[in-house]
Amino acid sequence: MPKLNPILLSVIVLLLASLACAVPNIQVRPDQSLMDTAVAQTIVAGLTQLAPSLVPIGSVSGTPSFTFTPEAPTFTPTATLTPSPVYTSTPLTPQISVSVATNCRVGPGKVYDRVGALLVGEVAEVVGRDPIGNYWYIRNPDSNSGFCWLWGQYATLSGNTSVLPVFTPPPTPTPMPDFEASFSGSDTCAGGWWVDIRFENTGGTNFKSVSMTVRDTVTDAVQSLYSDGFTSKDGCLSAVTRDNLPPGEKRTISSPAFAYDPSGHKLRATITLCSNTAQSGTCVTKVITFTP
Numbered sequence: 001m002p003k004l005n006p007i008l009l010s011v012i013v014l015l016l017a018s019l020a021c022a023v024p025n026i027q028v029r030p031d032q033s034l035m036d037t038a039v040a041q042t043i044v045a046g047l048t049q050l051a052p053s054l055v056p057i058g059s060v061s062g063t064p065s066f067t068f069t070p071e072a073p074t075f076t077p078t079a080t081l082t083p084s085p086v087y088t089s090t091p092l093t094p095q096i097s098v099s100v101a102t103n104c105r106v107g108p109g110k111v112y113d114r115v116g117a118l119l120v121g122e123v124a125e126v127v128g129r130d131p132i133g134n135y136w137y138i139r140n141p142d143s144n145s146g147f148c149w150l151w152g153q154y155a156t157l158s159g160n161t162s163v164l165p166v167f168t169p170p171p172t173p174t175p176m177p178d179f180e181a182s183f184s185g186s187d188t189c190a191g192g193w194w195v196d197i198r199f200e201n202t203g204g205t206n207f208k209s210v211s212m213t214v215r216d217t218v219t220d221a222v223q224s225l226y227s228d229g230f231t232s233k234d235g236c237l238s239a240v241t242r243d244n245l246p247p248g249e250k251r252t253i254s255s256p257a258f259a260y261d262p263s264g265h266k267l268r269a270t271i272t273l274c275s276n277t278a279q280s281g282t283c284v285t286k287v288i289t290f291t292p
Helices: 006-022 032-050
Strands: 095-096 102-105 114-118 124-129 134-141 147-151 156-159 177-188 190-199 211-214 222-228 230-236 238-242 250-254 267-278 280-290
Touching: 095 114, 114 147, 114 280, 177 230, 177 267, 177 280, 190 267
Parallel strands: 230 250
Antiparallel strands: 095 124, 095 156, 102 114, 102 147, 124 134, 134 147, 177 190, 190 250, 211 222, 211 267, 230 238, 267 280
């Protein structure tokens, strides 16, 4: 028996129903199994139209196969540990060292007495500074309880020096009277020969008079001079006299003359400089030997 089209079957059912309504006293009883079959086919047709088309991927010989794509693993990053910085502590107490051995004095300057020294490789505590900042007041490296002033020319400091107090230096000591003397040449005029002595006042006293005794150690001849002021002779031409010899100044003085040429003989000169005239006041004596 050929299958009836579901739609055609539905139309027939509806037509029969309408005829039943139009013709009185005629009862039409449709075949219940036929109606169930038509309804079922209608539902299946609707579901077929609504169902999505499934297309198998990579089918071989009509058999669908499915491709499985694995999910890439997710890795949790490992934390990188950063080492903590190492801090070098700066000493709170200022300290000082030197690249050249430096004297330590009772005051900030060479005019003060030396009481110690800071050597290369030593470190000392700094407790103060001078108003200018050229000298540092430190614990004396050569004393357990004393302090002294160190020149900062070759110094390296560590610690906080901004908090250091400023100390007033002690009064400058009055330099002791002193001088240096050396042979500087010889000269002659009218049968006399003498030597010239070069003086430098290295102390703090102004010298105004001089006494000089020159002995020839070969002939034992002695010549002496006492003078207010300082005279230098230039052969037979001229002589220049200065009244004094101030601190830091230099003068050339001519010795008393010998009656012969003492060249080649060893001479010894005893020289005294005094702060007042007539070889009085504060006096300093030096002895030098030389061969003209």
